[in-house]
Amino acid sequence: MKKTHTIRLPHLGEGVESADVSEILVSPGDKINTDEPIVVLESDKASMEIPSDIKGTIQEVFIEKGKEIIAGDKIVSIVSEEPTENKAKEKEEEKQEETKNQTIEKHTAHTTTKKTEHTFRTSPSVRKLARELQISLSDVKGSGKKGRITREDLIYEIKDRMTKKGADREKQEIDYSQWGPVDFIPLSKVKKITGTRMESAWREVPQVTQFDKADISGLNTYRKKLNKENPTIKITFLPFLIKAVTKALIKFPDLNSSLSVDKKTLIHKRYYHIGVAVDTPGGLVVPVVKNTNKKDIIEISKELEDISRRSREKQLKPEELKGGTFTISSLGGIGGTYFSPIVNPPQVAILGVSKAKKEPVFSTSKNSFMPKDILPISLTYDHRVIDGAQAAVFTKYLGSVLLEFLQET
Ligand code: CAO
Numbered sequence: 001m002k003k004t005h006t007i008r009l010p011h012l013g014e015g016v017e018s019a020d021v022s023e024i025l026v027s028p029g030d031k032i033n034t035d036e037p038i039v040v041l042e043s044d045k046a047s048m049e050i051p052s053d054i055k056g057t058i059q060e061v062f063i064e065k066g067k068e069i070i071a072g073d074k075i076v077s078i079v080s081e082e083p084t085e086n087k088a089k090e091k092e093e094e095k096q097e098e099t100k101n102q103t104i105e106k107h108t109a110h111t112t113t114k115k116t117e118h119t120f121r122t123s124p125s126v127r128k129l130a131r132e133l134q135i136s137l138s139d140v141k142g143s144g145k146k147g148r149i150t151r152e153d154l155i156y157e158i159k160d161r162m163t164k165k166g167a168d169r170e171k172q173e174i175d176y177s178q179w180g181p182v183d184f185i186p187l188s189k190v191k192k193i194t195g196t197r198m199e200s201a202w203r204e205v206p207q208v209t210q211f212d213k214a215d216i217s218g219l220n221t222y223r224k225k226l227n228k229e230n231p232t233i234k235i236t237f238l239p240f241l242i243k244a245v246t247k248a249l250i251k252f253p254d255l256n257s258s259l260s261v262d263k264k265t266l267i268h269k270r271y272y273h274i275g276v277a278v279d280t281p282g283g284l285v286v287p288v289v290k291n292t293n294k295k296d297i298i299e300i301s302k303e304l305e306d307i308s309r310r311s312r313e314k315q316l317k318p319e320e321l322k323g324g325t326f327t328i329s330s331l332g333g334i335g336g337t338y339f340s341p342i343v344n345p346p347q348v349a350i351l352g353v354s355k356a357k358k359e360p361v362f363s364t365s366k367n368s369f370m371p372k373d374i375l376p377i378s379l380t381y382d383h384r385v386i387d388g389a390q391a392a393v394f395t396k397y398l399g400s401v402l403l404e405f406l407q408e409t
Pocket of ligand 1: 276279330341
């Protein structure tokens with residue numbers, strides 16, 4: 001049986017005699033559920049929503065936006081679709097609680113700017129459920145009008161938490177000792193930091209590695225000559241690589257760049273600061289050799305000797321680890337043929353260098369194989385910025401620059 005109910009403005013709390021209608025959320029003909037808001041009121045101390053305690057269809061709206069109303073005034077009439085007597089009592093209790101909450105809010109509104117549970121827009125039943133499940137409403141994203149938290153929003157938050165909890169459970173420590181003896185080795189601070197950076201670089205940067213070989217026979221002869229002329233310093237392959245890479249970066253500025261945060265702009269850097277991966281007992285550190293376009297092989301060699309020693313002695317200043325535009329990771333002193341280094345964001349490329357070896361290379365002019373010093377190089381690049389063809393052209397050009405050192409001998 002259908003029944004018409006009139007919703008009146010309840011008593012708003014101590015000291016609040018009236019309120020202005022700031023928003024009317026329903027119109028005649030609208031279907032409304034219990035707990036759904038009908039109107040938003042603003043008093044001089046607080047903003048509050050008046051929910052319906054009846055499920056039905058709005059028949060008439062008695063209030064006007066901007067007008068003041070007082071307790072007892074008619075708000076709307078609703079034609080109910082089912083008997084509501086049993087539920088009405090329960091709803092009345094919740095309504096009283098809501099009014100109590102609003103009163104608390106009113107009292108705290110001028111005393112603090114911190115949001116309390118009462119300041120979030122939601123229905124009493126959602127508020128009650130959140131309280132029972134010990135979920136703070138500040139953690140729930142409201143999808144309703146003016147950020148109102150609906151029952152579905154709360155359920156979504158609960159599901160989200162349950163999924164996360166499930167994932168955490170999957171990550172639970174495995175008891176490896178069940179299969180044999182184990183030792184627990186705490187990671188060094190540097191290793192932990194490197195791990196986090198590598199993880200995010202791997203996740204965020206779509207990276208590809210281009211492998212190539214460079215003939216460094218001439219460079220090696222020149223290096224030996226320089227070493228003889230400068231007996232107080234040790235000149236390895238690395239300073240030559242730094243110089244050659246710098247020349248290549250000047251020619252291909254995309255590789256000496258960073259992507260803007262909104263990923264819409266490429267920032268070309270017109271300075272050349274090369275990071276060098278140094279293996280230390282505490283883990284990997286990457287000090288930066290600055291302005292490599294303005295330094296010669298001897299200056300870079302001295303600087304490399306100094307920073308690799310201070311890296312191992314943990315004597316680097318934080319400034320010396322910043323500002324790199326490109327990185328070189330050399331495992332040439334150790335061995336291996338090729339490896340794929342990981343891009344060091346916000347840089348967009350990194351060069352991996354492996355151990356040079358004598359290899360037979362066919363000479364068409366001599367129509368025979370000649371022994372050459374061949375350096376394996378691997379360029380890993382951010383594929384959002386650099387295309388495969390660009391990377392291949394870069395490594396080819398780098399090879400030609402390394403070959404040019406032949407002319408210096
Ligand atoms: N091919 C052949 N020999 C090489 C070479 C190469 N590509 N690179 C270096 N060598 C030789 C050097 O000439 C030197 O030999 P001599 O003593 O006969 O001259 C010897 O190997 C040792 O060199 P080095 O490694 O001490 O010096 P470097 O300038 O080449 O490198 C540094 C310096 C700091 C980069 C290096 O010591 C280092 O720490 N490398 C490890 C970097 C690393 O861990 N990268 C991996 C990052 S990803 O996990």
